[in-house]
Amino acid sequence: MAAGHRSRKIGVSIGSGDAMKIVIPGGTGHLGGLLSGALGSAGHEVVVLSRRAEARVPGARTVPWDGGGGGAWTAEVDGADAVVNLAGRSVNCRYTEDNLRQMMDSRVRSATAVGAAIAAAARPPKVWLQMSTATIYAHSFDRANDEETGVIGGGEPGVPAYWGLSVDIARQWEDAQRAVETPDTRKVALRTAMVMAPGRGGPFDTLWRLARWGLGGPVAGGRQYMSWIHDRDFVRAVEFLLVREDLSGAVNLAAPHPLPLRAFMAALREAAGVRVGLPATRWMAELGAFVARSDTELLLKSRRVVPGRLLGAGFGFERPDWPDAARDLVARSRAGRVTSSIRG
Numbered sequence: 263m264a265a266g267h268r269s270r271k272i273g274v275s276i277g278s279g280d281a282m283k284i285v286i287p288g289g290t291g292h293l294g295g296l297l298s299g300a301l302g303s304a305g306h307e308v309v310v311l312s313r314r315a316e317a318r319v320p321g322a323r324t325v326p327w328d329g330g331g332g333g334a335w336t337a338e339v340d341g342a343d344a345v346v347n348l349a350g351r352s353v354n355c356r357y358t359e360d361n362l363r364q365m366m367d368s369r370v371r372s373a374t375a376v377g378a379a380i381a382a383a384a385r386p387p388k389v390w391l392q393m394s395t396a397t398i399y400a401h402s403f404d405r406a407n408d409e410e411t412g413v414i415g416g417g418e419p420g421v422p423a424y425w426g427l428s429v430d431i432a433r434q435w436e437d438a439q440r441a442v443e444t445p446d447t448r449k450v451a452l453r454t455a456m457v458m459a460p461g462r463g464g465p466f467d468t469l470w471r472l473a474r475w476g477l478g479g480p481v482a483g484g485r486q487y488m489s490w491i492h493d494r495d496f497v498r499a500v501e502f503l504l505v506r507e508d509l510s511g512a513v514n515l516a517a518p519h520p521l522p523l524r525a526f527m528a529a530l531r532e533a534a535g536v537r538v539g540l541p542a543t544r545w546m547a548e549l550g551a552f553v554a555r556s557d558t559e560l561l562l563k564s565r566r567v568v569p570g571r572l573l574g575a576g577f578g579f580e581r582p583d584w585p586d587a588a589r590d591l592v593a594r595s596r597a598g599r600v601t602s603s604i605r606g
């Protein structure tokens with residue numbers, strides 16, 4: 263099956279011949295760095311919107327905004343070819359009332375402001391890719407959620423009621439994009455799984471560190487599914503969606519083979535050459551999440567999400583299988599650590 267996905271790989275051609283101006287609100291973070299670097303190297307003009315005037319992103323020009331209202335930044339959207347909105351308070355934090363409110367407000371406010379700028383533009387961009395999340399789907403062990411038949415979460419039996427809050431944030435985030443009329447701009451909601459990339463600060467960094475410390479055993483039984491996407495496939499999928507004018511609406515950005523956390527961590531340990539993986543019970547996960555200032559939902563919710571529309575549109579994943587992706591990520595992480603220690 264994996265070979266099938268690979269053999270159907272098609273090229274994505276947005277090379278320098280088709281240089282675009284692409285505006286990326288919230289492009290200073292983990293995914294923004296990946297996208298700006300790749301799009302900038304491909305010859306595109308990349309403009310990142312940031313609330314921090316001093317922020318610098320390789321491959322991009324930075325323009326200030328406040329993450330919500332109007333302002334001079336809207337002139338960057340007018341006449342741009344594309345907007346990829348990534349802005350939102352990180353979900354990797356304790357789910358306090360205040361943090362949850364910020365997660366919701368930052369997403370809805372920024373999507374609404376981007377939509378208003380596009381709607382008011384004299385020369386609106388052709389496409390608006392709006393970040394969303396694979397967490398919108400229900401906690402599921404036995405069925406894979408694609409865009410057509412997938413079950414949206416909230417109120418599933420047997421899971422903590424507060425997990426519904428992340429689903430609610432995701433729904434309202436997508437609603438904010440849907441609500442804006444943009445007759446000349448195609449809208450896509452990127453229902454993205456955990457993007458696995460080397461380097462500090464992302465989910466791979468945390469999981470790889472756990473594996474290296476010998477703690478990478480199954481968490482709370484390990485039956486829960488992990489949906490993931492390799493960083494290069496994430497960038498390639500975004501490039502694909504920028505140019506595929508026939509695709510709009512919700513699109514899952516996830517590798518075709520999600521797998522239970524137990525198998526996911528075993529493959530990561532193997533890639534890292536670590537033999538021991540102590541299991542973490544549910545309460546240890548709670549404690550670990552508290553210490554790491556994150557929430558256990560990130561590891562305990564079963565996210566079984568598949569890329570029905572990308573595969574249907576002929577997108578080929580370079581790294582559809584986790585063991586292969588994990589080997590690549592470990593090798594690149596190690597090379598990065600050697601390079602940074604040589605640089606001092």
Ligand SMILES: NC(=O)c1ccc[n+]([C@@H]2O[C@H](COP(=O)([O-])OP(=O)(O)OC[C@H]3O[C@@H](n4cnc5c(N)ncnc54)[C@H](OP(=O)(O)O)[C@@H]3O)[C@@H](O)[C@H]2O)c1
Nearest residue numbers: 288290291292293312313329349350351352368454456457
């Ligand atoms: N990383 C993943 O695996 C993953 C998977 C699925 C979905 N997502 C979603 O994709 C988006 C980007 O992910 P990421 O990993 O790059 O996140 P990130 O590193 O936290 O970056 C998000 C950016 O959003 C901006 N931001 C933070 N708080 C904000 C607020 N209150 N109002 C407006 N902007 C705010 C920040 O830019 P400034 O401080 O420069 O303004 C920040 O650099 C997030 O919404 C995330 O939830 C990520």
